[in-house]
Amino acid sequence: MSGPLRLEQVSITLEGRMLIPPLSVQVDGGQILTLMGASGSGKSTLLSVLGGTMAPVFRVTGRVWIGEREVTDLPPERRRMGILFQDDLLFPHLSVGENLAFGLAASVRGRAASAARIDAALRDAGLAGFARRDPATLSGGQRARVALLRLLLAEPEALLLDEPFNKLDAAMRTDFRRFVFEHAQTAGLPVLMVTHDQADAEAAQGPVLELLQAPEGTPVIQRSSGSGSLRKDTEVRPGKVGLPLATEVRS
Amino acid sequence: MSAPHVAHSPLWLRQAPRLTVALFLVPIAAGLLGTVLPAFGWLPAIGGRSVSLAPWKALFSQPGIRDAIGLTLVTGLTATVLSVILVFGFCALVHGRRPGRAGRALIAPILATPHAAMAIGLGFLIAPSGWIVRLLSPWLTGWHQPPDIASVQDPHGIALTLGLLVKEVPYLLLMTITALGQVPAVRHMDAAAALGYGRTVAWVKPVLPQVYRQVRLPIYAVLTYALSVVDMALILGPSNPPTLSVLALRWFTSPDIRMYFPAAAAALLQLAIVLVSIGLWRGAETLVAHLGRRWIARGARGTLLEPLAGLSAIAVAGLAGLGVGSLAALAVWSFAAGWRFPDMLPAHWSARPWSGQIGTILWPLETTLVVALFASGCALLLGLACLEHEQRRGVAASSRTLWLLYVPLLVPQIAFLFGMQVLLTVFHLDGSLIAVIWSHLLFVLPYVFLSLADPWRALDKRYARTALSLGARPRRVFLRIKLPLLLRPVLIAAAVGVAVSVDQYLPTIFAGAGRIVTLTTEAVTLASGGDRRVTGVFGLLQSLIPLAVYGIALGVSGRNRFRRHALGAQS
Structure with a gap:
């Protein structure tokens, strides 16, 4: 069980234009926070900021914590924030097993131990015996599962999902979504998911924030549908347009 | 909150672009200066201590100079x-x-x-x-x-x-x-x-x-x-x-x-043209x-x-x-072996032109290979360092940088190589292998970089982001992910570098001060002589090296474990 993922007044500006207005939010371990919004609205940029890999053209303020650990200024490889994209991004020059070994946390020592971990993970995902396969020979659904396994073997403390179900067909989508959510909840990870699919948001059974483009000026983030609770101090700054904002939080 | 992965780039990587530009712009700038000064009479080493237009008068009084300019144009x-x-x-x-x-x-x-x-x-x-x-x-x-x-x-x-x-x-x-x-x-x-x-x-x-x-x-x-x-x-x-x-x-x-003096004036005129x-x-x-x-x-x-x-x-x-x-x-x-005039093909074939030349081939062949491999290797390291630095900083190079890369290709070689030789003499480097490698690097680097940059930048950035988020340090991401995925363009860029180096004639002549002999300088010398068979040997060998290196590059990158990468696929 990880500590909560906490954003403190995180805002992103690109060339003077505010993409993400100051956002303070806490995602508890095992909880899935969904952020929705039109494409190009800066949702994915927020994930790259949290992951520490954004381009320097973005001006970023605020702080990010996982539990008691501040990760704001850490390089990406030391943040322990796993990220899943809509493509599986399995390294094509490595076998399935090597992909998993690449992600395997350094705490697992020894060839036998890591092979055992990898086999166990594959078995658990219904992919027993796939370790030596070329990722290109796997189906889309299988590859997606391997990508999640790889991420989990790195023992992250928070999970960032960048529309990871987008490219899967409807049937596989539901399956994989359940697979991801179950694993995240078993590991007790705070999850921040970006999507524009309402079904994703409903399946997450967590709070939903919506990033709205204001006609002029600053965009607005507001609490829309969704169940689950956000902490009291969750704050979404009002933008210029005076919409009723999600500062009202049920607890 | 700054881009945190920047601060963690090692110093040498952050300095790579500057080092690269210095390595190839300094000799060109110094070389141009070393041509401009004697073109106006200033070359104290041989007694030119007054600024004048005498070199230009000497240049234009040479017989045939006007025809030479016309022919050039x-x-x-x-x-x-x-x-x-x-x-x-x-x-x-x-x-x-x-x-x-x-x-x-x-x-x-x-x-x-x-x-x-x-x-x-x-x-x-x-x-x-x-x-x-x-x-x-x-x-x-x-x-x-x-x-x-x-x-x-x-x-x-x-x-x-x-x-x-x-x-x-x-x-x-x-x-x-x-x-x-x-x-x-x-x-x-x-x-x-x-x-x-x-x-x-x-x-x-x-x-x-x-x-x-x-x-x-x-x-x-x-x-x-x-x-x-x-x-x-x-x-x-x-x-x-x-x-x-x-x-x-x-x-x-x-x-x-x-x-x-008139030579420097002619070189400067060439630049002006x-x-x-x-x-x-x-x-x-x-x-x-x-x-x-x-x-x-x-x-x-x-x-x-x-x-x-x-x-x-x-x-x-x-x-x-x-x-x-x-x-x-x-x-x-x-x-x-023998090939009389109107015959379509030689009457006899023989390996004697080759075997007879082994003694004279080996030394220039070795020099050619050493220079080409070092120049190409240096260019590859510098190019990779610049590209890796660019990606870690997350900014794309400007079009101004592209113009900088083209500088050695937009300045006539003759206009700065003499001046560069003067500079090398000052450091007692003239006629050394290092000087020749460096002079080749000026032309190898742009081509290696240009052939490497597009595929390198085209690689999906999310591979690196994924690898980083899995806890891999940037160096490991570079060595285990980017380099293997881009093995083919890297090897091809290296082969391009070798080909460009083997192509160089004038830089070898000047930086080598006539003491460094490569297949290329030898072939050009032989071409004015008589024996076509010997010239053919050197010419063919000279063109076989780049071809062989391309072949090796394609062969090695084609032997990737999963065959489909031989097609250069990135996914």
Whole structure:
């Protein structure tokens, strides 16, 4: 069980234009926070900021914590924030097993131990015996599962999902979504998911924030549908347009 | 919150771009200065201590100087203008018809062949006693003796122009094809065709303007090269008077050191000719663009262009034939035992030209390989460091950087190599292997970088982001993910580097101070002598090295564990 993922007044500006207005939010371990919004609205940029890999053209303020650990200024490889994209991004020059070994946390020592971990993970995902396969020979659904396994073997403390179900067909989508959510909840990870699919948001059974483009000026983030609770101090700054904002939080 | 992965780049990586620029701009700047000063009489080492116009008076009082300037302009401009027209005409005709693969396979060996070797081979083809005349004699021409015509080293520089065309057309073709891949050419052609435009016009009007922007720098590089080439001019050009660069080289290497002064003036004049030509070309671009815009707007379906494009395509095919034929001529001559004049092929074949030369081949071969591998290796390291730094910082290079890279290709070699030699002398580096490697690096680096940069930048950034988020340090991401995924372009870039290094003649002569002998300098020297078999051996060997290295690069990267990567797939 990880500590909560906490954003403190995180805002992103690109060339003077505010993409993400100051956002303070806490995602508890095992909880899935969904952020929705039109494409190009800066949702994915927020994930790259949290992951520490954004381009320097973005001006970023605020702080990010996982539990008691501040990760704001850490390089990406030391943040322990796993990220899943809509493509599986399995390294094509490595076998399935090597992909998993690449992600395997350094705490697992020894060839036998890591092979055992990898086999166990594959078995658990219904992919027993796939370790030596070329990722290109796997189906889309299988590859997606391997990508999640790889991420989990790195023992992250928070999970960032960048529309990871987008490219899967409807049937596989539901399956994989359940697979991801179950694993995240078993590991007790705070999850921040970006999507524009309402079904994703409903399946997450967590709070939903919506990033709205204001006609002029600053965009607005507001609490829309969704169940689950956000902490009291969750704050979404009002933008210029005076919409009723999600500062009202049920607890 | 800054981009945290930047701060963690090691110092040497952060300094890589600066180091790279310094490594190749400093010698050029210093070299230019070292040419400008003696061009105005200042070279204390040999007693020039007063600034004057005497070198220029000496230059213009040399016999044949005016003809040399005229020859330089005519050959250089003709070769460049024709190359551009032929390449565009060819592309207009064949674009979208996909003769692609076979065409590329044909131009690859021509591209890889050094200019000197190509010039020698072309000489073997078109000389009065060359292969073409032999193929046609005596049954067609009636000649039993080589005819008394100057088909190489002709006073008008036609053979030189032809040689330039054989080498530069494939280069521009490759650049144009690459650029075409970056614009929606086929869709625009289809759209124009739907409006009733014929194939060629449908290419020229909507596609060419988009492509031109991207081939502008390569065209300037060709213009510079064609105006100032030395090795090809020595082999195919007239000797009295020769082109301006050859004249300058002759004086720089003259035993009479007072000739350094007019030589420096000639080198500076050469620079001026190139810069003015580029300026004029730029002006012509604007004019053509202006007229072209009106022509395009008039909406004429002009069918006149169609036969023109057809002619261009025939000419390009002919040039490719000459290129391949030249390589074949080198090979045939190097294994000829006896080959009397009108015979189509040698009467006897023998490996003796090769075995007899082993003693003289080995040393230049080793030098050539050492210089090429080091120059290419250094260029690769610098290029990779710059690209990796750029990605870790997350900013793309500006177009200004691209211009910087092209500097060594837009300045005539003769204009700064003498000055650079003076600089090397100061550091007691002249005539050393390091000096030669460094001088090659100036030309190897741009090509290696240009061939590496596009595939490197095209790799999906999310691979690296994923790897980082899995806890891998940037160095591990570079070594375990990026490098293996980009193995093929990396090896090809290295092969390009080797080919460019093997191509260098003038830098070897100057930086090597005449003491470093490579296959290229040896081949050029032999070309003026008599024995075609020996020359053929050196010429063929010179062109086999780049080909062999390309072969190794493709072979190694093709032996990736999962076969499909041999196709360069990235996913």
